[in-house]
Amino acid sequence: MIEGNSNHCQIVRDSIVGNREVDEQTYASLTILTERLERLKNLDENFGDVEFSSAVKKLKVRKNAVAVG
Secondary structure, eight states: OHHHHHHHHHHHHHHTTSSSOOOOHHHHHHHHHHHHHOOOHHGGGGTTTTOHHHHHHHHHHHHHHHOOO
16 A cells, blocks of 8 residues: 555656656546545644645646646
8 A cells, every 4th residue: 555655646746847747647646645635634633734745736726727628
């Protein structure tokens, strides 16, 4: 399971830095990581202030813009 987590992180990271194309796999990994972060926040209030980097936030905005446009 840890390997799968790092794979999603690696896919998103590689997409952000330009080592791979931003594609459906990038957005799928981003969705999975978002869901996992929300679950973590719900499990323990100590994680309430944890958030994605500004680069990941921009990628999420880009995804939403593509979905609307």
